[in-house]
Amino acid sequence: MTEPEILNDVARILADFQGREYLGTIDRETRFFADLGLASIDAVVLGEMLQDHYGRPLPFGELMGEIGRREDRDLTIGELTAFLSRSL
Amino acid sequence: MPRLKVNGLTFHIQQAGEGPDLILIHGLTGDxxxxxxxxxxxxxxxxxxxxxxxxxxHGYSDVPPTGYTSRDQAEDVLGLMDAVGARQAKLVGHSFGAVIALHTAVLAPERVEALVLSDPYFPALRHLEDLSRWGHWEAFQKEAADAGVSLSSEHWYDIGKFFNQVMHLDEAKLLQFRQAVGLPGMNRLLRLGTTTAGDDSKVEAGLTLEKILAVRQPILALYGDGSPFLSTAEYLASHLASCRQVLIPNSQHRAPEENPEAFTSALISWVESLAPMEVTR
Known part of the structure; x- marks a missing residue:
């Protein structure tokens, strides 16, 4: 799968995500927490949804652990799609 | 996402791995x-x-209006253990989650193999602590101040009153607050504010000093080296039968967030040190 295809999937899933307050276009630069207004528990649930969508386990625990060690504790959609592209 | 029905409520759970059971219990306002x-x-x-x-x-679990004492929630832990088929488990709790963990061991000692208590403060040990140093409250108050919301320190120890203040912010201040903590975060906080969680977290609910001191399971008391609750840490280490104390450097009340590497590494090495006992049992 190419990254643009994955970005499409992620944007579609996020469009229906409960509690989302962001109405702009979701692109590679969109930040999960600062722009979409989501919380880390939403990232756990999104991880579940993506695993269901792709029908396979993905190392989300590692990704979450990496976010937990970041100064700004945020993740761009571009980083998320790159992670998915490496793992799929 | 995995959901389980326990005590008439739907709980959001996440599971990983195979082997002996271990349950993770977060703190008040967390997930x-x-x-x-x-x-x-x-x-x-x-x-x-x-x-x-x-x-x-909290999080994606149901929000009943009442039933938030450590006893009520220890019953949730036992119900959850039944639901996942865990006869016995190690319990790891942070802050009020550690109070719930210890209460679970008091209610059903045979079902709790070992306990990790991360930075709890116990209502029954209130006399030991100067709660005005409660780091979590200070951090929260600062976050709120950054959002243009000044929360009164008069009732700093009373999380019920705090919820009440947030719920009565005017529209403009609520918008600022929302921008600071995010919409889902604010909605969850407001939702918790409609429950008895704040007041329930202050009561012993049967977890008396006598019962705390009678716990015999191996215990790791894991505290931040700058924790506001170091007197509790010392007390547990010197009064409980098999309690070991480890301090996490550069941390206050939230070591799992403030120093995740050191927190998780201390947690893992202690849990691994228990393994031989498990084999001989």
């Missing part, structure tokens, strides 16, 4: 993502079947 962010979920799942759940009133 299970804390265990992913500090990597405890991933690391512990190499040797255990790890179950993390959102407490009632």
């Amino acid at each position: 299970l993502s804390i265990w992913f962010l500090c990597k405890a979920m991933t690391e512990l799942s190499r040797s255990h079947r790890v179950t993390a759940f959102d407490l009632r009133g």
Whole structure:
């Protein structure tokens, strides 16, 4: 799968995500927490949804652990799609 | 996402790994993502079947109006253990989650193999602490101040009153507050504010000093070296039968977030040190 295809999937899933307050276009630069207004528990649930969508386990625990060690504790959609592209 | 029906409520859980059971219990106003962010979920799942759940009133679990004492929620832990088929488990709790963990061991000692208590303060040990140093409140108050919301320190110890203040902010201040903590975060806080969680967290609910001191399971008391509750840490280490104390450097009340590497590494090495006992049992 190419990254643009994955970005499409992620944007579609996020469009229906409960509690989302962001109405702009979701692109590679969109930040999960600062722009979409989501919380880390939403990232756990999104991880579940993506695993269901792709029908396979993905190392989300590692990704979450990496976010937990970041100064700004945020993740761009571009980083998320790159992670998915490496793992799929 | 995995949901389980326990005590008439739906709980959001996450599970990983195979092996002996271990349950992760987050604190008041938190959710299970804390265990992913500090990597405890991933690391512990190499040797255990790890179950993390959102407490009632938190994350993606149901929000009943009442029933938030450590006793009520220890019953949730036992119900959850039944639901996942865990006869016995190690319990790891942070802050009020550690109070719930210890209360579970008091209610059903035969079902709790060992306990990790991360920075709890116990209502029954209130006399030991100067709660005005409660780091979590200070941090929260600062966050709120950054959002243009000044929260009164007069009732700083009373999380019920705090919820009440947030719920009565005017529209403009509520918008600022929302921008600071995010919409889902604010909605969850407001939702918890409609429950008895704040007041319930202050009561012993049967977890008396006598019962705390009678706990015999191996205990790791894991505190931040700058924790506001070091007197509690000292007390537990010197009065409980098999309690070991470890301090996490550069941390206050939230070591899993403030120093995730050191927190998770201390957690893992202690849990691994228990393994030989498990084999001989």
